[in-house]
Amino acid sequence: MISLNMLSLSLILFSISAAVFLLRRNMFIMLMALELGLNSAGMAAAHFALTNSQTEPVIWALLFFAIAAAEAAIGLALLIMISRKFSTLNSDEIKELKG
Amino acid sequence: MSASDIFFYIFSAGAVAGSLFLLTAKNPMKAAFSLLFVFLCTGLIYLSKGLNFLAAAQIIIYAGAVMSLFVVALPAMVFSQKPERKRFFYSLSAFIAAIVLFAVLAASMPDFSTANYPSYPYTTKDFAVILFSRYWLQIEMVSMILFAAIAAAWLFLSKQGGER
Numbered sequence: 001m002i003s004l005n006m007l008s009l010s011l012i013l014f015s016i017s018a019a020v021f022l023l024r025r026n027m028f029i030m031l032m033a034l035e036l037g038l039n040s041a042g043m044a045a046a047h048f049a050l051t052n053s054q055t056e057p058v059i060w061a062l063l064f065f066a067i068a069a070a071e072a073a074i075g076l077a078l079l080i081m082i083s084r085k086f087s088t089l090n091s092d093e094i095k096e097l098k099g
Numbered sequence: 100m101s102a103s104d105i106f107f108y109i110f111s112a113g114a115v116a117g118s119l120f121l122l123t124a125k126n127p128m129k130a131a132f133s134l135l136f137v138f139l140c141t142g143l144i145y146l147s148k149g150l151n152f153l154a155a156a157q158i159i160i161y162a163g164a165v166m167s168l169f170v171v172a173l174p175a176m177v178f179s180q181k182p183e184r185k186r187f188f189y190s191l192s193a194f195i196a197a198i199v200l201f202a203v204l205a206a207s208m209p210d211f212s213t214a215n216y217p218s219y220p221y222t223t224k225d226f227a228v229i230l231f232s233r234y235w236l237q238i239e240m241v242s243m244i245l246f247a248a249i250a251a252a253w254l255f256l257s258k259q260g261g262e263r
Contacts, residue, residue: 005216006144007208009111013137015201016118022193025183028127028176032134032169036118039141039161046150050216055225058153059234062226065160066241070248072165076172077252088179 006047013040027082027089031075038068106147114140127178131169138162148216152223 013036020033042061049057083089117137124130138161145154230238 004108004111006148008205009114009144011201011204011208012115013118014204015197016115016122018200019194019197020118020121022196023122023190026127026178028173028178029121029124029130032121032130035161035165036121036134036137039138042157043141043144046145046148046153049150049221050148055221055229058150058221058226059229059237061153062156062230063237063241065156066245069160069165070244072168073245073248073252074255076168077255080172080175081255083175083177087177088181089176090179090181090183092184093179093181 006043006050010040010043010047013037013043025091027079027091030091031072031079034075035068035072038064038071103147107144110140110143110147113137114144127173128170131166131173134169135162135166138166149218150221152221152226 017033017036017040020036021030024030024033042064045057045061045064049055049061079089082094086094088094114137117133117140120133121130124133138157142154142157142162145151145157
């Protein structure tokens with residue numbers, strides 16, 4: 001029987017984040033879906049820390065937090081620059097790669 | 100069922116509901132606040148399982164720093180007034196892809212049956228000792244990544260960088 005624990009919850013949240021990233025066209029919400037995916041990865045690390053009674057997976061979860069903060073800083077700066085240039089954040093309307 | 104399990108199920112339901120709201124939210128600010136709700140629920144789940152240090156870090160870094168960055172950056176963006184185009188077959192295939200991803204990940208994970216965790220005293224001193232002894236190189240690398248991210252964000256948003 002599959003019981004709900006932190007690992008299964010992290011899988012559910014990761015699948016939802018993948019669905020949001022694939023289904024939504026707003027790049028701001030797509031960036032938030034990436035943050036949700038990193039959050040669920042940290043939750044899986046916390047699960048393995050609890051099941052094995054170890055401290056190291058919690059350290060990895062903390063490193064995930066720092067990577068997520070760096071990703072948010074760069075991602076938001078890129079989104080502000082893109083929205084200034086194209087006047088939209090809809091990924092369907094941004095079609096040129098020329099800088 | 101203990102009080103910890105009841106809190107875990109309540110906060111899990113909140114986290115799943117908040118993340119599902121991201122799928123349907125029209126307003127980006129409402130989506131940002133629903134993600135903030137998910138992060139708070141995750142922090143409370145850590146707290147209910149005895150991971151106090153991780154819960155504090157989750158609330159300070161994710162719910163505090165990252166989400167305030169999202170909310171502050173939102174007014175600086177220009178959003179198109181046109182609604183998102185509806186594409187049935189693309190949406191259906193993306194939905195099926197997410198379900199297949201869940202099934203593959205679930206099949207590859209061995210210990211789904213663990214519902215009760217063994218109690219282990221996680222103290223902040225343990226984390227500090229490991230962080231600054233065995234994981235010092237990783238911590239330094241992450242600090243360099245954070246510094247590079249700040250420098251890159253400054254470069255992107257400076258006047259010269261934006262016009263380049």
